[in-house]
Amino acid sequence: MTVKSRLVYGWLAVILIVDQLTKWIIDRTMPLHYSIPVIDGFLSLTYIRNTGAAFGIFADSHAAFRLPFLIVVSLVAIGFILTMLRRLPQQEKGLITALSLILGGAIGNLIDRIVYGEVIDFLDFYMGKYHWPAFNVADSCITMGVSITVYYLIKAKGEDPFAAS
Numbered sequence: 001m002t003v004k005s006r007l008v009y010g011w012l013a014v015i016l017i018v019d020q021l022t023k024w025i026i027d028r029t030m031p032l033h034y035s036i037p038v039i040d041g042f043l044s045l046t047y048i049r050n051t052g053a054a055f056g057i058f059a060d061s062h063a064a065f066r067l068p069f070l071i072v073v074s075l076v077a078i079g080f081i082l083t084m085l086r087r088l089p090q091q092e093k094g095l096i097t098a099l100s101l102i103l104g105g106a107i108g109n110l111i112d113r114i115v116y117g118e119v120i121d122f123l124d125f126y127m128g129k130y131h132w133p134a135f136n137v138a139d140s141c142i143t144m145g146v147s148i149t150v151y152y153l154i155k156a157k158g159e160d161p162f163a164a165s
């Protein structure tokens with residue numbers, strides 16, 4: 001097994017275990033829409049089911065369209081990420097990690113869509129009446145992975161980090 005494969009599989013294992021375990025715990029221990037303050041005025045654990053995509057996009061669409069569409073989009077994104085991972089040279093550990101985070105998050109939320117028909121969210125950050133949309137571990141991994149990828153692409157200054165050296 002190559003260094004790249006170990007890195008990807010390692011991240012996938014950690015992300016999927018933590019993501020699915022936290023969602024399972026929330027689903028089994030909290031009623032839907034129940035909220036537990038963790039840091040008053042800033043963070044609560046709030047059990048939400050997101051039928052849409054990020055920030056509830058497509059949530060009001062008919063389920064017969066929405067669910068198959070979001071599953072197909074997830075599968076296409078996963079295929080794209082796998083293609084990028086194959087192209088990356090082994091020494092690009094930062095980008096391999098970033099794409100692994102995105103891949104793990106995409107797979108974690110895809111599992112929810114297939115199993116529940118929606119995604120379990122529970123991290124609820126807010127200040128006063130201003131709430132960030134609830135999210136989960138998979139969403140956090142996607143956000144971190146995208147941020148790291150953007151950093152590396154900016155740092156590359158026009159060079160293709162995906163080109164084999």
